[in-house]
Amino acid sequence: MQSKKWWQNSVIYQIYPKSFKDTNHDGIGDINGVIEKLDYLKELGIDVIWLNPVFCSPMDDNGYDISDYMDIAPEYGTMNDMDRLIAEAKKREISIIMDLVLNHTSDEHxxxxxxxxxxxxxxxxxxxxxxxxxxxxxxxxxxxxxxxxxxxxxxxxxxxxxHVFSKKQPDLNWDNPEVREALYEMIHFWLKKGIAGFRLDAITFIKKSDMMDDFPSDSSDGLSPVDIGTLNQPGLLEHLHELKKKAFNQDIFTVAEAPGVLARDLPDYVGDNGVFDMLFEFGHVDIDLDKDGKWYKPLDRPLSGLKKVISESQEVINQIGWSPLYIENHDLPRSINHFLGQHVDGPIPAKLLATFYMLLKGTPFIYQGQELGMTNVNFPSIEYYNDIASIGQYKQAVEEGYSEEEALKTIWRRSRDNGRTPMHWDNGNNAGFSEHEPWLSINPNYQTINVQNNLTDSNSVFHYYRQLIQLRKNNEVLLHGSYDNLMPDDKDLWTYTRSLGNEKIIVILNFSDKTVPLHLPSPININETPLLIGNYSAENNEPMETNLLRPFEARVFQLKSEN
Known part of the structure; x- marks a missing residue:
């Protein structure tokens, strides 16, 4: 089991600074833009900011190619700005965690x-x-x-x-102790500045296999996936335990991006006997990808598959640790289109997804704009895209015989730029993000989906997230209660409970776009049971029918003790 920690009762907000708020009028978001919006984040109710990389970088991969770990990229500001952000956030009882890339550097480092x-x-x-x-x-x-x-x-x-990633991102040799010591020294530099911890990027790639033989190719390019000799290799955990001992040996928060780690392996990575406080899992967000992570060969993703992946993880978390809860980040499309369909939008579906993941066991992460219901963007050609991975996938799809139109549609569906379009602050010029032309085009729907509209509408997605955050913080059962998946084979409904002692909360979710009947397993009865929150309750005056769920409807009930 994992002892209780301060961050378990927190909600974390991820900021992709390049797209958050521009204050020096160059079309690129900056650290001062984050400072300017701290009060907005405080109103939302978050406790921690995860700041994507702001280190010096040539920006081949938008800051994940670091040329100086101990200085700030001029596009984002100065070290004085960073110090001021840490101090101003602390005044509002908001902590900062930084994004740390330890697998590789820039080739300009x-x-x-x-x-x-x-x-x-x-x-x-x-x-x-x-x-x-x-x-x-x-x-x-x-x-x-x-x-x-x-x-x-x-x-x-x-x-x-x-280079596991871009050719401008050469991989560090973690088997060299001098490399490891230099990285530990850098980590302590940042901890002394008062940050609360780190998000570790691509950490399961740091140990490489010594095997350098040929491997069967899986495609017409004659190549095979790099994962075979670089992901989750023998010796990885030894490196990670030394990292914990020498660099993370104080009361900080660590969450790792760890592709390739299965639910059954979580005890080796998280908890009091593991390495990190939490580990990002990818099963639920990559359920539509083939085994090699190709976007242009999408797989069907029925609700039953999503329920299975999440439930397996929650069952492990029930026993050994804690989980980061997320449905969006800087590497993913917008959740409303990712999970519910490319043509779905609106506050009701956005609130359904918020209810689904915010009430699971773990610490919720909210990605910038998610609290507004921001959606994917369909740029008219590949020239509009900045993301190196999107461009690479597009080219590979065309080389394998897809038409340019077909390849572009796959980019619409899965591009990382979907989540990187600039934040919508208002319905004015450039969505209030910048007075200069932004580095990446704005989503055209900014005039309806923006902060200004969300703040003034009491039924908005923003205010629903606020309610969910307060609901979590005011109910111990939603923090530490166990998860139980009900009706796992239902193709439309996802129903689960959170239980702690005599307390039980039930979450009922209709993932379909049609009205469906609700038949709960005995002895559960929601008649005359208090509705804690629902995504339709404040939207219209239609009476709620106990045994019917409207399209994309979510309901949460406090069950009576006899249930």
Whole structure:
């Protein structure tokens, strides 16, 4: 079991600073924009801000290619601005956690610049270099996560370096103790500034296999997924436990992005005997992807599959630890389209999803704009897209025979830029994000879906999130109660309970776009049971029918003790 911690009663708000609020009129969001909107976040009711990378970076991957861990990118401001953000947030009882990339750096980081100078450079072994094959080709046929070979040839030294992601993101060699010590020193630098912890990016990639043989290709490009030799490799947990011991040895909060970790493996990663406080799982958000994560080959994602993935995770969390609850982030499309369909929008479906995930066991994460019901955007051509992964997937789809129109539609559905379009603050020019043309185009629906409209409408998605946050904080059963999935085979309804001692709350969700009958298993009876919250209750004057659920309806009841 995991002992109770301060962050278990928190709600975390993720900010992608490039798209949050621009204050210096260059079309790019900045740290001062975050400071300007702290009171808005306080009104929402959040406790912690997860700030996406603001370190110095050439921005090949929007800041996940770091060239200096101990300085701020000029686009975002200065170190003085960062210090002021930490202080101003603290005044409002809001903590800051930073996004930390430990798997790789930018190829413009001083460490890599030294490493590539020569084979005998002191920092050569800080990265992963290999000789070419006898025919001059790459050491093996691994495909990078962003497409193309995971190996980049360096003319100057005659070797290849490994990059799981972009060729401008060379992977660090975690088997070198000097690398690890340098990273630990950097972590302590930030903790001394008063941040509350870290979100760890792609942490399960840090340990690489020594196996460099050929692997069967899975596509016409002759390459095989890089995961086979870089994800969850033997020795990973040894590195992670040292990271915890030497860098995370104080009362901070850590949550890791850990692709490849299954629910059954969670005890090794989270809890008092694990490494991190929480671990992001991907089963529920990647349920529509094929085994290699390709967007352009979408799989069916029936509700039963989503329920199964979430319920398996919740059952493990019941026993051993805590879970981050999320349905959106900077790497995902907007949840309303992701889970309910590309053509679905409006406050009712947005509130359904909010109810579904905010009342599970764990700590909720809200991604910027999610609390407004922001949706995907359908840009007219690939030229409008900035995301390196989207462009790579588009090119690969076309190379495999998809038409440009077909390839673009898959980008509409799954592009990371769906979640990166600038925040909608009002219905004015550029949605109130900037007085300058934004770095990424605004979603055209900003005139109806924006902060200004949400704040003035008491029935808005924003105010519904506020109610859910208060409901969680005022009910111990929603914090520490166990999860139980009812009617797991129902194709339209998701019904689950949270139980603690004699208290029980039931969450009833209609994931379909039609009215469906409700038949709860005996002995549960919701007649004359208090409705705690519902996404239709304040929308219209229609009487609620006990045994019918309207399209995308959500209801939450406090069950009587005899139930």
């Amino acid at each position: 001083p460490w890599f610049i030294e490493s590539r100078k020569s084979k005998d450079n002191k920092k050569r072994d800080w990265y992963i270099w290999r000789d070419p094959k006898t025919d001059g080709s790459a050491p093996n046929n691994w495909r990078s996560k962003f497409g193309g070979s995971a190996w980049e040839y360096d003319e100057r030294s005659g070797q290849y370096y490994l």
